[in-house]
Amino acid sequence: MTEFSATAARLLATMRAQRPLVQNITNFVSMDVAANALLAIGASPAMVHAPEETPEFVAFTGALVVNIGTLSTPWVEAMHVAASTAHTLGKPWALDPVGVGATTFRNHVVEHLLALQPTLIRGNASEIMAVARIAGVGGAGARPKGVDSANATSEAEAAAVALAAKHGCVVAATGAVDFITDGARSLRLANGSPLMERVTAMGCALTGVCGAFLAVEADAFAATAAAIAVYGVAGELAAERCKGPGSFRVAFLDRLACVSEEDLAARLKVIA
């Protein structure tokens, strides 16, 4: 067992023991699977977005997750109120910039949310590159395809590092290889399965799970890396006994609920 798999196992155990409340302002597509992923792994999800109640609610959550998948002006306001409150209260909050780069509206929304200092930005390679471009720190060559990525995460590494350094946050570009950085440290993980791209909102649900780990660990780089590690190992195990994307999703939720220290020790692939 490497030091990293031991850390991931420890944070997983801590998260399961604390069962943190994670508030999600997320898109309509991911509502079901993100809540189920959080419940499966051992957290307590709540989907709450009304500006009338968000400030009160954020105050007793462990972390906030903001996902811009199915944007509209009222939801942008909801996101702003929630992220502002999290920032003011010093609560960790994660930004999932779904489809950024595809439209001017999305780019503007992300630009404003960046100013509220997310603890973590997690997206696919094209999204991370597009956010870096908005932040003025690289990201040339982003090729978003709707909400999917046409870039490999290797193309997003420099942008991710620059973005993390500029905004003092953790940035994770996930895909076949996951790249996690806080600007100083970085890690590449290679678990998971190609089936994860054939099930909708798997990335959104991952950002939710990152929120659960951020709620229990102040080192956001370690928390994010652990969440992505656990998620990837569960995906890899699930892929071994399924017949396609439908049964993969079912097996994946089963695996999230039982992925263990031993699984992490045996499976985690940290690459150079």
Place this chain on the structure above:
Amino acid sequence: MTEFSATAARLLATMRAQRPLVQNITNFVSMDVAANALLAIGASPAMVHAPEETPEFVAFTGALVVNIGTLSTPWVEAMHVAASTAHTLGKPWALDPVGVGATTFRNHVVEHLLALQPTLIRGNASEIMAVARIAGVGGAGARPKGVDSANATSEAEAAAVALAAKHGCVVAATGAVDFITDGARSLRLANGSPLMERVTAMGCALTGVCGAFLAVEADAFAATAAAIAVYGVAGELAAERCKGPGSFRVAFLDRLACVSEEDLAARLKVIA
């Protein structure tokens, strides 16, 4: 076979034969699973909320279900219009006060909906206690955790009875033990599985299923008890052959579609 299991079986058969139309104004997380639970058990669900069409739609539904999970001001208006219409037309309507007690906004919304005389209020123990407190009939000690409960249903019994008596409705606090009361009669059921708390919106879907039974049986206490009995037995059967929360949800929908009079007779656990 007890008298209650015979009643539950009869109401299930009646509901399946009539295939009632159940209108749901529900939260974004539960849309999919609530519709699927209603279809599986044999009802015809419709998710319709626009105030522009709700009065017309309510008129030909068998029952209305209002769930406040993912609140916002426009949806509160939709709920008000729908519940008012149901009340005026004498249609049964069920209130699922998700997360009540967690924020002032939620408490105000529930206070206004209570005035429209729901036929049934179904929630977890913390939610029922919080509603009782809003109604001024007890409920001290409610400990909501986001949308989950930190109270056992035994703690909510007195509040449930007082609430039912004051508002002339049925109240059901569900959990490991389910407590159903109309203020005069009460019943405790102990079917189900701990996995039901590891799948999102299982409570929301249960309130939907209660709506299907309310649509075919004027005795709201009997209808609610039957719905909860069938749901719990299906959950117990599903839990026997699954590997975790993902496969549990799949098996549960399969079981809702085939749960039988014999299953009810063999499995129902009424406790003193």
Place this chain on the structure above:
Amino acid sequence: MTEFSATAARLLATMRAQRPLVQNITNFVSMDVAANALLAIGASPAMVHAPEETPEFVAFTGALVVNIGTLSTPWVEAMHVAASTAHTLGKPWALDPVGVGATTFRNHVVEHLLALQPTLIRGNASEIMAVARIAGVGGAGARPKGVDSANATSEAEAAAVALAAKHGCVVAATGAVDFITDGARSLRLANGSPLMERVTAMGCALTGVCGAFLAVEADAFAATAAAIAVYGVAGELAAERCKGPGSFRVAFLDRLACVSEEDLAARLKVIA
């Protein structure tokens, strides 16, 4: 292998190779399953609806799908902006008139959308008859039951032909038998499974899949027929190894991902 099954197989292969981006403005119930069906069959779905970004987004999609299931005034505006843009840009767009005929509001929305010249209208028999009535070309006898149909597709054939002829579009009334027409040509398919009516939003997801085929084939009649053929065969295969509606949905997504030219050749039932 018939000529039609060869065409369907060719279009399926083309669609999988091109992986078209399909924009869906769809209802909250179908968000998850429609996205998963599109991913499973090999397309790239995006759920984008904000009027602020839709014109920009439609420009690089392969097709647009508009589904009126969970209507509200802001979404009606979103649908109008998106369909107008698709019409102006010459992009194919499909209309799924969920629940039309049930309320005046729905009828008005469909009337306005019809003026934007959808490429395809797909619904159940009652819905197609209701749309024909709105268009003034028949449709007497429509018996919608909420969002379900109490009519057989055979009752909708004349209305479908008249509607297609008047609006210069393809019309598909789907059910136990699927009827597809462009006013001049028509086709009846008899694949699928009764379980498809026990899973929510299977019709909505089918319209999404039709969008994926419309994105790669200019002959909208051939594209729609191929999509419905593939969907029905996948449903039939899925039904053979499932225990109820929960496992059917899982098996169906698995089958969509692997349904093959051979399956189509062996299974397709074109009826006279």
